[in-house]
Amino acid sequence: MSFTWWRYPTRRFAVDGLAFSVSSRARGDGLHSALSMQGVAQAADHTPSLGPESVRNHLLRVTLPDGRLLEVELGYMGLWTTGIVARVNGVLVYESHKGRVPIYPEKYQSTAVQHSSFGEIVKAGQSAQGTHSGVFARHNRLPFAIDVATGLLFYVIAKMTDLQTAALVGVVVGFGLVAFQRITKIDVTGGLALFGILMLCISAGLAVWLNDEEWIKLRGTITGLIAASFFIIDGARGGPYIGKGLARYMPYSDIHAGRFAIVMGVIGLFMAALNYGAAKLLTTDNWLFYKTFVDNFIVIGLVLLAMRYARTKPTV
Known part of the structure; x- marks a missing residue:
C-alpha cells in the first residue's frame, strides 16, 4: 500500500435521512476516494498521479434502499482541495461548492496528460x-x-x-x-x-x-x-x-x-x-x-x- 501524502476534507451530506461521507486522499500512486453510507463503505475510485486517466473526475455509485441510484462526482476544486456533486437519478441533491463543478486544474492538465503514470x-x-x-x-x-x-x-x-x-x-x-x-x-x-x-x-x-x-x-x-x-x-x-x-x-x-x-x-x-x-x-x-x-x-x-x-x- 502506498504512502498517503495528503488527506483532503471529508465531504458529508444526507439523502432521505441517510448519512453519506466522501473521503479523498493523495497517495504515491495517485488520488483515492471512497463513499460511505451510514458509516459503511459502498464505493471507491482511483486515478493515477500522471497520464490521461489522472485528469478525470471520480464517479462513486450506490443504490439507495428504495432502488434509486446515487452518483457522486468527485474532483479537484483547486490545487489543494477536492469537492463533490451528488445526484439521485440525475437530479442534483448536494454540492460541496455551490454553483461549481469539480474539474482538474486547467493549467496543469496538459502536463499531467502528456506524462505516463x-x-x-x-x-x-x-x-x-x-x-x-x-x-x-x-x-x-x-x-x-x-x-x-x-x-x-x-x-x-x-x-x-x-x-x-x-x-x-x-x-x-x-x-x-x-x-x-x-x-x-x-x-x-x-x-x-x-x-x-x-x-x-x-x-x-x-x-x-x-x-x-x-x-x-x-x-x-x-x-x-x-x-x-x-x-x-x-x-x-x-x-x-x-x-x-x-x-x-x-x-x-x-x-x-x-x-x-x-x-x-x-x-x-x-x-x-x-x-x-x-x-x-x-x-x-x-x-x-x-x-x-x-x-x-x-x-x-x-x-x-x-x-x-x-x-x-x-x-x-
Missing part, C-alpha cells in the same frame, strides 16, 4: 529491457524509506537527548548503511555511495567541531552548500558522476544528467538557505520538526517542478 513508466522500463524507469521502480523505494527512517531516528534521539548526540548517532548510522551496502550489495544509498561517504565524513567533522546546539542546527546549511557546490560543478561538466547516478533513480529515461545535476545544486542552495532561516528564526523544537517532517517534502516538490527542465536536452 508511474505504473506505465514501470511497465515501459520492463519492456525496454531495463531502462532507467525500470531501475527506479526496483531500487528507489528502499533508499527513500531509509531516508525517512533515519530522519525519524534523528528526531527521536534529539528529543530524548540533545542535538549533538543525535548528530553523532546519525553519522554512525550513515556509515553503517554504507558498510551494509558494500557487504550485501543491496542499494540503500540511492546510487551515490562514494559521494555519501564523503558527505558523512564532512558531517562527522562538523558534528564534533561545532559542539554547540545553535551551530549543530546550521550544520545542514553548511553541508548543503558543500553538496550543492559538488552538484553544480558536476553539472557544468555534463553530470558524469552525480548527475548520472541520480538520473538512474528518476522515473524517466530522457533526463539530461548535466542539467539534472545543476538543478539539484540550485535546489540544494535554496534548501540550505531555508535551513538557515529556520535555524535562526525557530526554536530548537520547531526547527527539529521542520528538519524531520517538512524539509524532505519541500525537496520532493521542488524536484518534481524542476524535472521538466532536467528532461529538456540542450540543442546541439
